[in-house]
Amino acid sequence: MTCLPELVPGQKKLGLVIDLDTCVGCQSCATNCKEWNTSGMSAPLPDFNAYSAGAEGVWFNRVHSYEAGEGAAGKTVHFPRSCLHCENAACVTVCPTGASYKRAEDGIVLVDADKCIGCQLCAWACAYGAREFDEDEGVMKKCTLCVDRIYNENIPEAQRQPACVNSCPTGARHFGDLGDPESDVSKLVAARGGFELMPEMDYKPVNRYLPPRKHVVPEQGKPVEDAPTPMDIKSSLLRFMDKVLTR
Amino acid sequence: MKPAGSIVFFTVASGAGYGLLFWLGLLGAGGLIGGDGIFVLTVLALALVLITAGLCASLTHLGNPQRAWRALSQWRSSWLSREGVAAVITYIPAIGSGLCVLGGAYGWAVLLAFVAALCSLATVYCTSMIYASLKPIKEWAHPLVPAGYVILSLFSGAALLATLMALVGEDPSVPALQALVFGGLGAGLKWQYWRSIDTARPLATLGSATGLDRIGTTRPLDPPHTEANYIMREMGFRVARKHALSLRKITLWAGLALPALLAACSLVIAGPLAALLLLVATLLALAGLLLERWLMFAEATHTVTLFYRGT
Numbered sequence: 001m002t003c004l005p006e007l008v009p010g011q012k013k014l015g016l017v018i019d020l021d022t023c024v025g026c027q028s029c030a031t032n033c034k035e036w037n038t039s040g041m042s043a044p045l046p047d048f049n050a051y052s053a054g055a056e057g058v059w060f061n062r063v064h065s066y067e068a069g070e071g072a073a074g075k076t077v078h079f080p081r082s083c084l085h086c087e088n089a090a091c092v093t094v095c096p097t098g099a100s101y102k103r104a105e106d107g108i109v110l111v112d113a114d115k116c117i118g119c120q121l122c123a124w125a126c127a128y129g130a131r132e133f134d135e136d137e138g139v140m141k142k143c144t145l146c147v148d149r150i151y152n153e154n155i156p157e158a159q160r161q162p163a164c165v166n167s168c169p170t171g172a173r174h175f176g177d178l179g180d181p182e183s184d185v186s187k188l189v190a191a192r193g194g195f196e197l198m199p200e201m202d203y204k205p206v207n208r209y210l211p212p213r214k215h216v217v218p219e220q221g222k223p224v225e226d227a228p229t230p231m232d233i234k235s236s237l238l239r240f241m242d243k244v245l246t247r
Numbered sequence: 248m249k250p251a252g253s254i255v256f257f258t259v260a261s262g263a264g265y266g267l268l269f270w271l272g273l274l275g276a277g278g279l280i281g282g283d284g285i286f287v288l289t290v291l292a293l294a295l296v297l298i299t300a301g302l303c304a305s306l307t308h309l310g311n312p313q314r315a316w317r318a319l320s321q322w323r324s325s326w327l328s329r330e331g332v333a334a335v336i337t338y339i340p341a342i343g344s345g346l347c348v349l350g351g352a353y354g355w356a357v358l359l360a361f362v363a364a365l366c367s368l369a370t371v372y373c374t375s376m377i378y379a380s381l382k383p384i385k386e387w388a389h390p391l392v393p394a395g396y397v398i399l400s401l402f403s404g405a406a407l408l409a410t411l412m413a414l415v416g417e418d419p420s421v422p423a424l425q426a427l428v429f430g431g432l433g434a435g436l437k438w439q440y441w442r443s444i445d446t447a448r449p450l451a452t453l454g455s456a457t458g459l460d461r462i463g464t465t466r467p468l469d470p471p472h473t474e475a476n477y478i479m480r481e482m483g484f485r486v487a488r489k490h491a492l493s494l495r496k497i498t499l500w501a502g503l504a505l506p507a508l509l510a511a512c513s514l515v516i517a518g519p520l521a522a523l524l525l526l527v528a529t530l531l532a533l534a535g536l537l538l539e540r541w542l543m544f545a546e547a548t549h550t551v552t553l554f555y556r557g558t
Contacts, residue, residue: 002321020459030471055474062471064554066453069463076468079457081554090382096318096328115317118310120481121327124248127383127451129478129551138310195458198451198550201382211461 002095005104007087013107013179014145015085015206016162017188021213023172025078029164030061033082033143036163040148042113046136058132060143061164075212080173082164083130083143084197084205085109091122091131100140107179107206108147113139127201150175178206248384249484250544257305258374259403259536262396264297265367266404268341270422272364274408275357279421284348286415290408291345295338302334326380330373337366371400378543383550385450386543391440398436402429403536406506406529413513413522423510423525430507430532434499437539441495444546451550453557467557482549483556491546494538502535
């Protein structure tokens with residue numbers, strides 16, 4: 001059913017919180033995502049011309065880099081882009097077959113590949129470009145929030161998080177329930193002023209991004225010369241006199 | 248957006264077929280269709296052939312066309328599903344009216360053809376709403392888009408019916424007048440639509456898409472991948488956009504205004520010359536509509552291109 005599930009109070013909303021302050025743009029989240037998902041529930045994620053010019057394929061996570069601001073206040077920001085598991089997910093409601101759906105129990109947006117006819121209307125409806133068409137199988141694919149990891153009792157408990165979160169070397173990606181104001185991720189969003197992308201679309205994304213911190217720019221004055229230390233005085237006699245006179 | 252040839256053909260062919268079916272039902276109910284049963288059946292068959300050819304073409308756009316039947320299930324939320332349901336339902340009264348003509352039950356035939364006319368209108372409206380409901384594409388989520396699809400479908404259908412009536416020696420003035428009216432309406436609407444999308448404010452900016460407007464002006468530095476991908480090919484279509492202005496003029500004058508003018512001329516000229524004028528008008532209209540639908544895609548911009556190009 002492609003109608004959206006009704007929101008109940010205290011609704012569980014699993015999602016990601018991505019810290020743009022600490023992301024270094026290393027692409028490990030994208031790589032680990034590809035690695036896990038090409039053998040997970042949406043497997044395989046096809047690659048075309050993998051070993052020649054024009055290599056391209058289906059990825060659920062794309063890391064852009066932007067420049068923002070000017071001069072000393074300007075920043076280079078690395079920006080991972082993936083499905084935001086919107087509350088108001090137009091990709092779900094436009095689906096004519098019921099292949100696209102939003103889970104009532106945790107808010108994850110998924111595609112049932114066996115029902116997908118490959119009309120690609122959902123990719124058109126997504127404002128964020130989160131869905132990529134598998135031209136090999138003729139079905140739409142997208143981030144599953146690693147639904148086959150986060151509930152998977154066959155892997156150690158500490159690893160029951162999305163692959164992108166697991167692999168991030170700087171801890172820039174956080175996973176949790178954004179519907180619960182007391183969860184770690186919700187507290188992080190509140191503390192750091194987390195925001196949603198393209199709020200004007202009214203898709204109500206669940207994922208949040210944390211803004212880069214404002215770093216204090218040092219005063220651009222004249223450099224101050226360091227005073228000589230006792231070890232700068234080579235002669236032991238003069239060093240002794242310096243010690244006596246300094247008292 | 249990348250123009251999908253199958254969908255361009257589908258909306259033009261089925262649009263003309265539904266338009267033809269609409270006028271057949273409406274004018275038939277008003278007793279304004281001349282000719283015998285054979286003529287009515289021919290018109291009906293042509294409408295259904297156009298509709299079916301378009302629907303078959305649209306299936307080739309699908310990654311898994313053998314599952315297309317599943318698209319009839321989600322009519323509660325999806326305009327594409329509603330279009331599918333409306334398209335299937337339209338066949339029932341349309342074929343029913345044809346059978347009644349064959350069986351000589353003309354009263355029932357007129358009634359069923361009228362029902363088919365209403366269903367045709369509903370189907371074209373559902374098609375238009377598939378586009379008009381896509382918020383990230385401002386050229387599609389535009390209030391004039393549904394009106395445009397309906398008016399242009401009625402225009403091409405009226406031109407077709409007038410041509411067919413003139414070819415068999417019937418007086419085509421009623422459908423020719425409709426072709427004139429809806430051609431004029433269509434030209435005015437497209438002119439207004441293009442003026443409106445040219446001056447429309449962007450839906451979002453790279454700053455709001457990334458939230459980096461908190462820091463300042465945002466610009467792309469490094470792309471996430473060095474080669475193209477599905478998103479860039481499907482949503483980032485830019486080829487021939489530079490020719491858009493001349494293509495608009497050709498659509499407006501050769502595809503809409505000229506056929507309307509030819510239909511007007513046919514009103515005062517009788518006989519084989521009128522049939523020739525209407526035939527030329529119909530061919531021009533259909534070619535113009537193919538161009539118009541191609542432009543609908545080529546000129547449409549998607550918010551995802553903000554992430555890649557910053558605009």
